[in-house]
Amino acid sequence: MCLAVPGIVVSIESEDELLRAGRVSFGGVEKEVNLACVPEAAVGDYVLVHAGFALQRIDEEEARAIFQEIDRLHAGHGQIPE
Amino acid sequence: MKHLDEYRDRDAAERLIEAIARTVTRPWTIMEVCGGQTHAIMRHGLDQLLPGGVELLHGPGCPVCVTPVDIIDQALELAARPGVIFCTFGDMLRVPGSSSDLLRTKANGGDVRMVYSPLDALRLARENPDREVVFFAIGFETTAPSNAVVALAARREGLANFSLLVSHVLVPPALEALMAAPGNRVQGFLAAGHVCTIMGWREYESIALRHRIPIVVTGFEPVDLLAGIHQCLLQLEQGRAEVANAYGRAVKPEGNLHARRAIEQVFEVVDRRWRGLGLIPSSGLGLREPFADLDATRRFELHEPSAAAPSECIAGEILRGVKKPHDCPAFGARCTPEHPLGATMVSSEGACAAHYKYARP
Numbered sequence: 001m002c003l004a005v006p007g008i009v010v011s012i013e014s015e016d017e018l019l020r021a022g023r024v025s026f027g028g029v030e031k032e033v034n035l036a037c038v039p040e041a042a043v044g045d046y047v048l049v050h051a052g053f054a055l056q057r058i059d060e061e062e063a064r065a066i067f068q069e070i071d072r073l074h075a076g077h078g079q080i081p082e
Numbered sequence: 083m084k085h086l087d088e089y090r091d092r093d094a095a096e097r098l099i100e101a102i103a104r105t106v107t108r109p110w111t112i113m114e115v116c117g118g119q120t121h122a123i124m125r126h127g128l129d130q131l132l133p134g135g136v137e138l139l140h141g142p143g144c145p146v147c148v149t150p151v152d153i154i155d156q157a158l159e160l161a162a163r164p165g166v167i168f169c170t171f172g173d174m175l176r177v178p179g180s181s182s183d184l185l186r187t188k189a190n191g192g193d194v195r196m197v198y199s200p201l202d203a204l205r206l207a208r209e210n211p212d213r214e215v216v217f218f219a220i221g222f223e224t225t226a227p228s229n230a231v232v233a234l235a236a237r238r239e240g241l242a243n244f245s246l247l248v249s250h251v252l253v254p255p256a257l258e259a260l261m262a263a264p265g266n267r268v269q270g271f272l273a274a275g276h277v278c279t280i281m282g283w284r285e286y287e288s289i290a291l292r293h294r295i296p297i298v299v300t301g302f303e304p305v306d307l308l309a310g311i312h313q314c315l316l317q318l319e320q321g322r323a324e325v326a327n328a329y330g331r332a333v334k335p336e337g338n339l340h341a342r343r344a345i346e347q348v349f350e351v352v353d354r355r356w357r358g359l360g361l362i363p364s365s366g367l368g369l370r371e372p373f374a375d376l377d378a379t380r381r382f383e384l385h386e387p388s389a390a391a392p393s394e395c396i397a398g399e400i401l402r403g404v405k406k407p408h409d410c411p412a413f414g415a416r417c418t419p420e421h422p423l424g425a426t427m428v429s430s431e432g433a434c435a436a437h438y439k440y441a442r443p
Binding site: 001002003004005006007008018019026027034036037038039046048050051052053055056058059060062063065066067069070073074 | 083084085086088089094097098100101116117118143144145146171173198199200201202220221222224225227228231234235238274276277279280302305306309312328330331332333334338340341344429431
């Protein structure tokens with residue numbers, strides 16, 4: 001139910017406060033998505049979409065951080081720090 | 083697809099499983115709060131890759147599952163009315179009310195429409211000015227902003243034929259209720275990632291502190307889930323009980339302030355009954371007084387809710403993590419996804435449906 005899918009904003013169609021909308025591509029499949037809750041999202045940004053609404057712009061730096069953490073864990077063999 | 087495929091990477095998942103194995107020294111019980119997480123854990127078999135003694139309990143985070151029977155009955159009453167177009171997400175169609183479900187109501191002539199977004203219901207209201215269009219506004223905090231935005235848009239457009247049957251629920255009060263319940267075994271929570279995308283995690287800090295329990299905000303893909311489990315187990319082993327975020331790409335400490343503002347404008351916190359869990363104070367959202375004309379229960383003077391769940395169904399204990407689906411004598415026999423007794427068997431995210439589909443003992 002709380003499923004949300006990442007997609008890339010390919011166009012902004014309307015700048016209305018409540019019905020700000022754009023086309024978002026999900027691996028090539030495009031849908032119109034409400035962007036009212038992500039006024040900062042621009043073409044080329046990834047957004048997380050739930051029930052036709054973008055919930056948040058995806059933070060690219062944070063997206064990479066989890067893999068750096070996994071590398072760190074692996075290199076350090078996950079010793080519990082004192 | 084970017085931001086999806088890399089979190090299903092086998093190598094990264096194996097490294098996390100190794101890290102988890104090195105971390106754990108004794109048995110622990112963790113609850114994944116969200117039904118979407120339950121489904122992903124079952125689908126990818128993550129529960130079977132954890133060290134023996136680490137148990138995952140399935141939480142109440144399935145709005146379809148916790149919507150009480152009497153609200154389903156109100157939906158059925160509305161859907162059967164002439165002149166009403168009743169719009170709902172697809173997974174509500176087969177949830178049993180006290181005597182029927184929306185799919186059967188549709189078969190008997192009710193105008194029930196399955197929609198993908200509340201925006202579809204808004205469009206139907208614009209296109210059918212001579213009909214009453216009702217949207218079944220269920221869900222957790224994740225779904226609340228979209229329903230708030232359509233309420234604001236309907237108000238601005240002066241759409242007089244659009245209303246909402248609201249049964250919104252909130253996660254933190256449910257976690258409090260679980261912790262207070264007798265027989266509670268939960269030692270750590272994986273908080274529902276997309277709920278926190280909207281609300282942030284600040285309101286979980288007092289729960290972690292008061293109940294001495296680690297809470298890790300966690301996503302939905304295998305790498306995300308394993309990272310959340312690892313962080314939670316690390317805290318448990320170290321005797322820490324903090325709120326941590328293992329889903330940084332989607333969750334900020336304060337959540338999404340634009341979305342929260344929309345919720346705040348339209349909804350207020352109300353007491354809400356949960357299917358299987360009973361009344362939980364301040365655990366839901368209802369329309370604020372200035373939006374009362376959009377409230378379908380008032381517009382159509384619906385019957386006061388009263389019904390009870392079928393007695394054989396143990397969904398309440400399953401939603402509290404006290405029992406597993408196989409503890410139920412009806413599981414897989416008198417209760418299947420085709421003929422469900424309770425909502426945990428209906429929703430694809432319900433624990434019973436997940437156990438049934440992925441054949442877990």
